[in-house]
Amino acid sequence: MLRAVLQGKVRPDVAKLLPNSSWRSVFRQVEDLNTAAVFSRLSYLPNPRPWQILMDAAHVHEPIPRRLREVTFWPNWTLEKTLEIGTRRQPDVLLRFEGRDIIVEAKPGDGDGQRPEQWAEQYIAYRSWQREAGGNREVWVFAVGGLGEPPRVPQRQNEARAHVQAKGHDPRGFTVLGCSWLALLRRLQEELADCQPEGPVGRILSDIIEALGLHGVRIRVWLDELPELMSHKGLGELPEAVSAVFARVAAPPKPYRDVEHWIDTAIAEPLDERALSALARRSP
């Protein structure tokens, strides 16, 4: 959100807010907020995690992990003026890794929103910007979302290369990687499973996963799990220790203060495994 605000990406949407508007709803509707939430947090992760997460999500095997040096949201580049199209191009994020830049183009959902011509123009604009700055770094385009299901990257890369060539540029070395939001989510969840969830890395990963969830990116669940869930202890009988606590609440022993504490605890906490264990420990 901070990045989106700093870059002036939220103003028109926020202006539409009414007194009862929900920020949750606004966040869901504004794709730039999702992009900023995901990629700014990704950049907070210690190196080389950002690189590894992106490469793994795109199923690209890169033996050399690269360190992230710089992140720019919505960089504004100029296309060469000879092209008969608008001259400004603004991809979502530029991730500057050691020895390689990555232009991120994000599209909402996992439908078909990505356009190879847009990647081609962003690549040409990046090259133009690099030439002016006297640089000649390797660059890849990384498309997130909007690639269809399953993501169709190689075919679209060929289309994008044809656009680069058609606009009078050398398409050699122009590479497009990509992944669905769901693939990125899966990779983040694997990463979370491998780290301390309460540690700084775990908190950043959880935050990204929640941001994705707010935009409807989550692992879909199916009815075939229902029979197994029915035998889950949350749906089965209460453990004996907890039943005993409730029995005491029904016929409260003294001192009452303890009973009140049990009742407050029982009401305040969901009866998940942790709460049940805590209740069991408190029973005298």
Add this chain to the structure above:
Amino acid sequence: MRSASQVAEALVEVRKAFRLVYLYQQRALDLIQEISEQFDTQFYVWAPRNSGRPSGLTTPPWSRNIWDLLPMYDVSFLFLADSAASNAAVNSWMLEVRVQADSTFAPEGTDPDPRTFSPARDTRSTLAMFVYQCVEHPGRNWYYNIWTPITNRQDPPQAGNVLVAEGAKVIGVGCDLAEALDKAAVTAMVATLKQQMRSELGLMIA
């Protein structure tokens, strides 16, 4: 008169039932979204089939039917191929996904007592998908002028048949909800309906 401990036992079942309903609804909504995505459609409206929608902020729920608080008991979701067009154009189409947790609902009375329903083991949970294609009278609202009168007055079309009503052709497929257990099963069912869309309605859909 029952004792407090007996009531407490009953309330254990209520808590279990709420948790199970949560898990069921989570899966039912995912199923519906999956179908919508496979048809590349956008959400339009939703409608509980045997009740109203849950009451709003300032309406006391007890002034309405109890069933209004259980909208997912039997519910339809409507999706449009062109999300901007809530008024039908000739040859445009709309998808309905209906999920019935329980096929029994006593039509008599406004708020039927579930104790009068057939035993749960004798009833069914179902999934149905329908495609409505506008064939005449363009400009009519999909929800108010096409879907609502058709579903109020007509039985759903049988598998393989085409219902013609309210200026629209309607086709559909259905199954026991238990058969729509995973993505592969849902994809196969969607493929069947897409095939019918091509053959019966002449709609070119990928």
